[in-house]
Amino acid sequence: MNRPDTLDKKRRPDLDDPLQPFAEALRERVPSREALLAEGKAMTDSRRKRRNAACGGLLVLALSSAVWLLDPAWHTEDVQVALGQRQQLELADGSRVELNSGSHLIIEKRLRSRQLELRHGEALFTVVHADTPFIVRSQGVSVRDIGTVFDVRSDARGVDVAVIEGAVEVSSNRSAAVRLNGGQQLRASSSHFGDVRPVNVAALTAWRQNKLRFDGTPLSEVIADLQHYRSKPLRLADAQVGELRLSGEFDSNSVEALIGLLPSILPVSLARAADGSITFSKAR
Structure with a gap:
């Protein structure tokens, strides 16, 4: 026959475990399995958001760099001069353009350059120095200003570039760049550059009078x-x-x-x- 105290111990084995109170206290301090899983999921989501944000930032930076390198025109102004008329313009940077009869000029606002396209006609450019390059394009020919006054005429003969003061660099996709100094001129096309010749400034600018x-x-x-x-x-x-x-x-x-x-x-x-x-x- 079992004694009463023996039966009680069998029903409550914790009475013989002196560490039981500490185990109970430890359970209260250590998170449950469900809590640990929830915390892990939250940390994973947080890392994913930070990674996505970082990737998004890199993408924006890459796109910004690409746009900067491409230098797109974000605004254009179309100027056409009637036959027998002339027109004077002052650009945003203070540079001046004088257009001859029947000329057609596109003024482009770009991120890192000042560019214009002379579709046809004649224009005299007086350029203000700035950190951004000043470029005039016509018929596949580019004229890059190096601080100067120069004339560009574009018609069926090709593109005539004449420098009155300073210097320009004339180039195309098919021809090496040629530097023209004050008093020099040449006739160019996208595939061929003529000889450099002296300029008769009085004859060149007579149209202004x-x-x-x-x-x-x-x-x-x-x-x-x-x-x-x-x-x-x-x-x-x-x-x-x-x-x-x-x-x-x-x-x-x-x-x-x-x-x-x-x-x-x-x-x-x-x-x-x-x-x-x-x-x-x-x-x-």
């Missing part, structure tokens, strides 16, 4: 200059007539009168078509 100055200029060049003041085509019957040379100073506001005067100056005849075009032939 509504004048056209020619000094033994081939008629082919004269016709191309006159075309800037006329919407209807001027043509040469053959290359031989284009070799005739013209000298003199004429009023650019009276281009039609000059055209009518040419047969009395040079051995040429004019053939006027119904569409307003004129063809020059060698007089017989």
